[in-house]
Amino acid sequence: MAELSALLAPRTVRTPATVAAPVGDRKFCRRIARLAVRSLYAELALYPKPGLISLVDNGSHEDMTAETFLRSMFALRRYFLDIAEAGMAGAPFAELKRLGLAAEERMLRATLGTNTHRGAIFCLGLLSAAIGRCRAAGACLSPGAIRNALIEHWGTELGAHSVDAGTQSHGAKALRRYAATGAREEGARGFPSVFEVGLPALRRTLGQGRGMRRARIDALFSLMAHISDTNVYHRGGINGALTVRSQARAFVARGGSAAPDWEARALARHRDFVAARLSPGGAADLLGAVCFVHAACGGEG
Ligand SMILES: CC(C)(COP(=O)(O)OP(=O)(O)OC[C@H]1O[C@@H](n2cnc3c(N)ncnc32)[C@H](O)[C@@H]1O)[C@@H](O)C(=O)NCCC(=O)NCCS
Numbered sequence: 001m002a003e004l005s006a007l008l009a010p011r012t013v014r015t016p017a018t019v020a021a022p023v024g025d026r027k028f029c030r031r032i033a034r035l036a037v038r039s040l041y042a043e044l045a046l047y048p049k050p051g052l053i054s055l056v057d058n059g060s061h062e063d064m065t066a067e068t069f070l071r072s073m074f075a076l077r078r079y080f081l082d083i084a085e086a087g088m089a090g091a092p093f094a095e096l097k098r099l100g101l102a103a104e105e106r107m108l109r110a111t112l113g114t115n116t117h118r119g120a121i122f123c124l125g126l127l128s129a130a131i132g133r134c135r136a137a138g139a140c141l142s143p144g145a146i147r148n149a150l151i152e153h154w155g156t157e158l159g160a161h162s163v164d165a166g167t168q169s170h171g172a173k174a175l176r177r178y179a180a181t182g183a184r185e186e187g188a189r190g191f192p193s194v195f196e197v198g199l200p201a202l203r204r205t206l207g208q209g210r211g212m213r214r215a216r217i218d219a220l221f222s223l224m225a226h227i228s229d230t231n232v233y234h235r236g237g238i239n240g241a242l243t244v245r246s247q248a249r250a251f252v253a254r255g256g257s258a259a260p261d262w263e264a265r266a267l268a269r270h271r272d273f274v275a276a277r278l279s280p281g282g283a284a285d286l287l288g289a290v291c292f293v294h295a296a297c298g299g300e301g
């Protein structure tokens, strides 16, 4: 637990200018890795999240708990450091993929075989590499610079990162059965849901003075309303996907966290989703990525 409190202790460095300051590159990458893990923790700790695991309950899941997620997060600290350094060094996509696959193995060892963070390993890993690239180029960290670095350096390979014929993952099955696009398509397009949906929603709510908890809720519901989430298709098929999208759209249309009864309505959606065994895990992963980009660019973590 001492480790956990060190990891989650408030950051003293907060401004974009400080992120780009001439501290050692390794120190910079360590800080990026800390922010990545902290962002995954922020996603886990947020409540209520429809159907998802939090520190309060297990949502729609029987095979994992918040503790499984915490074990996985600790196992991934080294990965985020390594992939940020690889990005900084201009490593080819094959090297990022090798690191990503090794991290998946580490995650599965730490969780005794449960997939807690596959999407996050992919998404926050690539973003860590892109942040490393920005640092190497001396660019000031901004969402646009991070996205450009990602597309410029690894966009071609990401566009060709298709599902192997024999892959039996939930995502691969959802793609074959429902043409649900999922994490690969997000990556191929430079994570538009992070940069064009989740992050603007987070910043809008913060700009309106409603604080970080509500900002994360608004980002999560905006993502749920927008994305093609292979977890949802896997568990609930087309009807499940339509339910998640329409419920999230209704929440957003009523003003999101600006509505006076937002918390009761978010809780009601949580109960509905648990009853229907729905879990928008892809939106949860992307929320982690939104929190990460926001913090890396100097926002409150
Ligand atoms: C692309 C990946 C994530 C494969 O996904 P696939 O859909 O086949 O597998 P699976 O269903 O097991 O996992 C999907 C993960 O994506 C998340 N997800 C689902 N929908 C979405 C979405 N729309 N956007 C983002 N994440 C999503 C899920 O929560 C889940 O964690 C990945 O396993 C992969 O290619 N790994 C190899 C490592 C690699 O190439 N890394 C590149 C550099 S890091």
Ligand SMILES: Nc1ncnc2c1ncn2[C@@H]1O[C@H](COP(=O)(O)OP(=O)(O)OP(=O)(O)O)[C@@H](O)[C@H]1O
Residues within 6 Å of the ligand: 043, 044, 051, 052, 053, 054, 059, 061, 063, 114, 115, 116, 117, 118, 119, 120, 170, 231, 234, 235, 279, 280, 281, 282, 284, 285
């Ligand atoms: N807080 C969260 N709660 C639940 N899932 C999350 C959360 N944050 C992220 N996720 C994502 O949701 C995914 C759930 O994966 P998994 O493939 O085990 O789905 P599942 O629906 O539980 O599968 P199964 O039907 O085998 O139990 C994880 O990969 C993870 O990335």
